[in-house]
Amino acid sequence: MAEPASVPTAQRPERSPQERGEVILEVRDLVKHFPLTQGVIFRKHVGAVRAVDGVSFDLHRGETLGIVGESGCGKSTVAKLLVSLERPTAGQILYKGEDVATLSRRGLKAVRRNIQMVFQDPYTSLNPRMTVGDIIGEPFDIHPEVAPKGSRRTRVQELLDVVGLNPEYINRYPHQFSGGQRQRIGIARGLALNPEIIVADEPVSALDVSVQAQVVNLMERLQKEFGLAYIVIAHDLSVVRHISDRVGVMYLGRIVELGTDHEIYEHPTHPYTQALLSAVPVPDPELAEERERIILTGDVPSPANPPSGCRFRTRCWKAAERCALEVPPLAVPAEYRYAEGPAHHDSACFFAEDRPDLTHPEG
Numbered sequence: 001m002a003e004p005a006s007v008p009t010a011q012r013p014e015r016s017p018q019e020r021g022e023v024i025l026e027v028r029d030l031v032k033h034f035p036l037t038q039g040v041i042f043r044k045h046v047g048a049v050r051a052v053d054g055v056s057f058d059l060h061r062g063e064t065l066g067i068v069g070e071s072g073c074g075k076s077t078v079a080k081l082l083v084s085l086e087r088p089t090a091g092q093i094l095y096k097g098e099d100v101a102t103l104s105r106r107g108l109k110a111v112r113r114n115i116q117m118v119f120q121d122p123y124t125s126l127n128p129r130m131t132v133g134d135i136i137g138e139p140f141d142i143h144p145e146v147a148p149k150g151s152r153r154t155r156v157q158e159l160l161d162v163v164g165l166n167p168e169y170i171n172r173y174p175h176q177f178s179g180g181q182r183q184r185i186g187i188a189r190g191l192a193l194n195p196e197i198i199v200a201d202e203p204v205s206a207l208d209v210s211v212q213a214q215v216v217n218l219m220e221r222l223q224k225e226f227g228l229a230y231i232v233i234a235h236d237l238s239v240v241r242h243i244s245d246r247v248g249v250m251y252l253g254r255i256v257e258l259g260t261d262h263e264i265y266e267h268p269t270h271p272y273t274q275a276l277l278s279a280v281p282v283p284d285p286e287l288a289e290e291r292e293r294i295i296l297t298g299d300v301p302s303p304a305n306p307p308s309g310c311r312f313r314t315r316c317w318k319a320a321e322r323c324a325l326e327v328p329p330l331a332v333p334a335e336y337r338y339a340e341g342p343a344h345h346d347s348a349c350f351f352a353e354d355r356p357d358l359t360h361p362e363g
């Protein structure tokens with residue numbers, strides 16, 4: 001996990017729902033099950049890995065939604081579903097009100113152009129035998145209308161410049177760049193088609209701590225410049241905080257808590273979020289001493305056989321009988337429904353409780 005001190009400390013101003021742009025992406029009850037089979041010749045269906053199991057959220061124009069959770073909770077699968085690299089088992093992805101699954105080929109092509117992905121690993125996601133010019137310009141093969149043949153080179157050089165790389169590097173190969181520079185190349189490719197939404201799956205996780213902040217800063221600058229909406233995925237809570245307007249916390253294929261960064265980091269109400277936050281290192285030794293560390297026991301259950309009711313119940317210190325029988329919905333908990341304040345946000349827990357965590361102060 002990165003040291004929080006390494007990440008830019010300026011917080012984003014909190015935006016009211018009115019100040020947020022229109023909703024451009026609506027995700028409704030998204031499900032992705034991967035079949036589990038046995039046998040080589042006669043492949044027998046023996047179950048399913050429920051990688052994503054009922055995920056819903058909205059994305060507003062120009063905002064950043066962070067998605068955090070431990071490895072294996074389904075984050076990358078959500079990302080792949082959003083950019084149509086995987087097809088959902090059930091549920092809907094509505095782009096400007098239209099269901100991506102029911103679009104014609106042409107309609108789908110337009111949506112794909114507008115939702116681009118930046119991958120985690122700048123070492124493996126760039127083809128080592130292609131020049132950066134070809135890598136960044138590759139999307140133009142599918143969408144020649146964005147950059148007609150004669151203007152491609154200029155357009156690629158503009159993109160290099162936009163992400164802070166020397167346009168003269170256009171003929172170099174990925175191995176001639178550092179990790180941070182390669183992620184800039186990945187971001188340039190993501191920008192090539194002028195998308196509205198960029199889904200960034202662990203964009204800085206593979207980078208040195210000192211380089212992470214530079215890439216995060218670049219992403220923030222590009223967001224302002226081009227009015228981009230981001231979905232930024234990370235297992236590292238500290239990285240997501242500094243770039244996100246809102247944050248969703250995932251556990252075993254579901255979002256368990258969703259709110260503004262202030263609500264999630266300082267007033268988490270879901271036990272899982274509280275536990276995750278208590279494990280983030282605190283730079284201030286006095287605050288660190290005051291803080292109660294919640295140690296989760298047990299392993300994350302297999303997504304092929306998730307617990308009944310609340311999926312977190314096998315590791316939750318508050319679990320009661322009800323938690324095994326009913327699935328807690330992701331909604332504002334009853335006790336906070338009519339109260340204003342930071343506890344008024346979605347939390348999928350029957351016993352949600354505002355437990356202010358002041359060890360993650362602004363800045």
Ligand SMILES: Nc1ncnc2c1ncn2[C@@H]1O[C@H](COP(=O)(O)OP(=O)(O)O)[C@@H](O)[C@H]1O
Nearest residue numbers: 034049051070071072073074075076077078303
């Ligand atoms: N193509 C696949 N086939 C089978 N299982 C998969 C596939 N992709 C992901 N999974 C499983 O789905 C779960 C979620 O994976 P993933 O979305 O990669 O999680 P994360 O990105 O949060 O680490 C894991 O248990 C993983 O093993």
Ligand code: SF4
Nearest residue numbers: 310313316323349350
């Ligand atoms: S619903 Fe029950 S098991 Fe789930 S997080 Fe809340 S208290 Fe824990």
Ligand SMILES: [Mg+2]
Nearest residue numbers: 075076077201
């Ligand atoms: Mg992943």
